[in-house]
Amino acid sequence: KLIKQNFKMLILTNPGEKISDAQYGVGVRQYLFENQTEGVFNNLSSRIRSQVSSRLDYLTLRNVLVRPLGDYENAINIQLVYRIDNINLDDMLNINLNLNSGIVVFADTSY
Numbered sequence: 001k002l003i004k005q006n007f008k009m010l011i012l013t014n015p016g017e018k019i020s021d022a023q024y025g026v027g028v029r030q031y032l033f034e035n036q037t038e039g040v041f042n043n044l045s046s047r048i049r050s051q052v053s054s055r056l057d058y059l060t061l062r063n064v065l066v067r068p069l070g071d072y073e074n075a076i077n078i079q080l081v082y083r084i085d086n087i088n089l090d091d092m093l094n095i096n097l098n099l100n101s102g103i104v105v106f107a108d109t110s111y
Helices: 002-012 028-033 038-055
Strands: 059-068 075-084 089-098
Touching: 002 028, 002 038, 002 075, 002 089, 028 038, 028 075, 028 089, 038 059, 038 075
Parallel strands: none
Antiparallel strands: 059 075, 075 089
């Protein structure tokens, strides 16, 4: 649970928000205001991979899938399949981000 919580915090934290490390965080909320294109989704996927490799080196990302969330504007789904290396455990984090209703919703699914 702690590893999954750390992963969520990495995804949701904006760069500069963590006082002790200005480079920490993916800043996924800022992507909700971008046009939903493959380029934007690829950029977000690359940002996630980069942050995980430098900040959560005990995880190996197996798959990162970023896609629109239904027909909603400003809503995305991020599906992350990863391995916790030291215990050889595979898990999945599925995050739905939606600003249309003014809230952020997490759909957390174990793999």
